[in-house]
Amino acid sequence: MDLHTVTEVISPARPGQWRPGDAWMGGGTALLGEPRPHVTRLLDLTAAGWPPLTVRDDGVEIAATCTIAELADRLGRHPIVLQCCHAFLASFKIWNVATVGGNLCAALPAGPMISLSVALDGTCVLVGPDGGERRVPAAAFVTGEGTTVLRDGEFLRAIHLPSGPLGARTAYRRGSLHRHGRSAVLLIGRADPDGAMSLTVTAATRRPYVFRFPSPPSAAEVEAALDTIPAGDYVDDVHGRPLWRHHLTRHHARQIRADLVP
Numbered sequence: 001m002d003l004h005t006v007t008e009v010i011s012p013a014r015p016g017q018w019r020p021g022d023a024w025m026g027g028g029t030a031l032l033g034e035p036r037p038h039v040t041r042l043l044d045l046t047a048a049g050w051p052p053l054t055v056r057d058d059g060v061e062i063a064a065t066c067t068i069a070e071l072a073d074r075l076g077r078h079p080i081v082l083q084c085c086h087a088f089l090a091s092f093k094i095w096n097v098a099t100v101g102g103n104l105c106a107a108l109p110a111g112p113m114i115s116l117s118v119a120l121d122g123t124c125v126l127v128g129p130d131g132g133e134r135r136v137p138a139a140a141f142v143t144g145e146g147t148t149v150l151r152d153g154e155f156l157r158a159i160h161l162p163s164g165p166l167g168a169r170t171a172y173r174r175g176s177l178h179r180h181g182r183s184a185v186l187l188i189g190r191a192d193p194d195g196a197m198s199l200t201v202t203a204a205t206r207r208p209y210v211f212r213f214p215s216p217p218s219a220a221e222v223e224a225a226l227d228t229i230p231a232g233d234y235v236d237d238v239h240g241r242p243l244w245r246h247h248l249t250r251h252h253a254r255q256i257r258a259d260l261v262p
Helices: 068-075 079-086 100-106 112-119 219-226 242-260
Strands: 008-010 022-025 041-044 053-056 059-063 123-127 133-137 142-144 155-162 169-175 185-191 197-202 209-213
Touching: 053 068, 059 100, 068 079, 068 100, 079 112, 079 169, 100 112, 100 155, 112 185, 112 197, 169 242, 185 242, 197 219, 197 242, 209 219, 219 242
Parallel strands: 008 041, 022 041
Antiparallel strands: 053 059, 059 155, 123 133, 123 155, 169 185, 185 197, 197 209
């Protein structure tokens, strides 16, 4: 897609440069995918030189500009990370360009980096136009189809994944209308060492839903939790109708519970 209104590309970009009409670019696969007549400048974050992953005592910090290929290479030993990377069903060309942060900011229901960040209790580090930082739970970052909590001039700097959830047992289920189709349902269950369990629902709904259980839940408890998702929050598009997504969500939730509950 040619962005005919863009007159300048700032590279590398940094806080303090943003002005109305600008768009932060971190990979560009989503930004360049459709006309954006309001955008007049691109601020390139990929040239900022941030290390893709930083391992710390309390977990891993993933730069927003970390590509899917880099994530799979560095954290692929964690099964859930590799499963979410493969949920893209994309070629190596996309893996080497698409970024973790870009996938979150695009806020598409099927975004697998959203699923991963939410399921592992990630925290999004946001930087404002003045350089100030704020932190938002990944579960609250996406607010709807294509919408996030980002304010004017803010960009996503990194996602922090705590070490505890990274080492927990997980169960993954994904559903699509076609073998190589876009995710219509993507659920991740996580069993923590203290006996707690969480269930994350994405792709089927307009925003992520996380259900937390202090102890291994019964089948009825899982069903009751899923019943709190409003019917209108199930996505309705060519990749699946709401009733089917609703059914498949429950089907996969039962499978995940069977995987994780002794």
